Amino acid sequence: MAAKRTVDAAATHGLALYREMLRVRRFEEKCAELYSAAKIRGFLHLYIGEEAVAVGVMQALRPEDAIVATYREHGHALARGVAMGPLMAEMYGKVTGCSRGRGGSMHVFDAAARLVGGNAIVGGGLPLAVGMALADKLRGLDRVTACFFGEGAVAEGEFHESMNLAALWDLPVLFCCENNLYAMGTALGRSESEIDLCLKASSYEVPAWPVDGMDVVAVEDAARRAVTTVLGGGGPIFLELRTYRFRPHSMYDPELYREKAEVEEWKLRDPIPALAARLREGGALPDAVAEAMETEIAKEIEDAVAFAEASDWESVDELERFVYAEEAAP
């Protein structure tokens, strides 16, 4: 794909990728701040360090494709085009939030973006994604369901059952395993007898590709190839996106299980400065442009916070709405 583009187009696209990752990073930093200020409550899982994964994969998806994600999904929502205002309002629990404020940080849903959560049960999204893909296949719709999950989910039965079903029935699922090496405090090597995740997926006859998840261009390339294959009727594909979370698992984690030096080493591979350096080399990111971008993003975040602050709480009278459907299903 990249070869077909003109140099200018490639630079423009590179800038867009950079901008998107930066938006996610700054949004997450703001969330951490708002958590300290007790504006955001409950559990908060930040995506800082992993931005290249969601941003890269989203490039390959079309509006009609669907996404299933985890509790660490703010980046996916933003990269998918969920507006920052409703996303921030969801963090606050306001009625203008994309899930009416009922889900909070872990349960971002957006039907228009075809984002089906925000699932906080590890592994819980995989069977759902398989079913979404089954429906597309039965309905003859040429669509992909991208399912994001951490490497911790690979230990759950639901992972194995879903791999098998998707392969057995040739379903259009793009499995995106975000391997950040730790499931809370448990390192991959302490929870898996076989740490080669691609081997596991391959054992179900699901083609599996390891990808440098700190390189947004590599992620995008792999995702584009994968989506093309899946849409061509090739059945599911498994991407192991090798990445790292720079922050604690959630806001409660004392991080007793990893060395500071390891975190610092991974930070040297931070996907955002890495792309910035490449863009600068090609002259595509002059300082003025970078600064303008920061200013725009800061303004977008400021507006989102203002929107969330100004929004109403859902009325308590509405509490029992949507336990059952109010209208026929679409």
Next chain:
Amino acid sequence: MSGDPAPMTYREAMRQAIREALLRDERVFLMGEDVGRYGGCYAVSKGLLDEFGPARIRDTPLSESAFVGAGIGAAVNGMRPIVEIMTVNFSLLALDQILNNAATLLHMSGGQFPVPLVIRMATGAGRQVAAQHSHSLEGWYAHIPGIKILAPATVEDARCMLWPALEDPNPVLIFEHALLYNSEGEAPAEGHTVDISRARLRREGRDVSLFAYGGTLAKTLQAAEALATDGIEAEVVDLRVLRPLDTAAILASVAKTRRAVVVDEGWRSGGISAEISARITEGCFYELDAPVARVCTREVPIPYPKHLEDAALPQVPAIIAAAREVVGNRG
């Protein structure tokens, strides 16, 4: 484990109980997600890995069905495992093992294979962690014959229920309300025991019996204090054991007060509150001066925002109102 009574948190009481069990019986081991290096997702097992090593403080992968099932197998085969599940919502991934194996093996094998296992898990709402981390399903588990269900609500019970649970030849599930971990209380002196087959009277009264357990006990005691200022003396019974229910204690209290309110963080329909109400009706219908009242969680998945979560859960004013109502119906 000091000899004297001491103030401590519920978390510390639980930790000391686990430590005591590990010291007393070499067949005891703890396993679950992040119980070792991470120190437990509620920091209950902090420090235990250093003291007892990885063979007895076993970190497991995210495989609830497998490690709960493995606990059952180890119990059948001579060990005394304590299995920790992070929260009750995740226990649903292990429900097959709990119901189809732990609760069933002894009876199905004609009495040959007891399962002396303890499963601990956090339960309950109130922390704004939304619908997949907040449910109270202990009453639902209490539907299952073959397992015992404990709900320690005090530091004393957190400290003292684990050992008798391990001595019990049956699978015992211990539900720890997540809001209780930071609560403080007096832990009893060494050697103190509690009876895990009995409810416990937490406050005496003559006008109405309030039944509560786990996360609703403190709210119910607060309601009782408020009622007392109105001249209504409420008796508060801490159920503590949801299966088998201490029916005798329930009926004895109602026989005395002639009125009952059941407070439950579970949902109302088909919940443990319905069971308690039915037992009162079956056992002492003619002694009642008013219909049994219930204060339960609204029938919704628990929402994230505080005002909606508060509105969904049983709260002190609702308990007071329900008690006033049944007392007003004195006739």
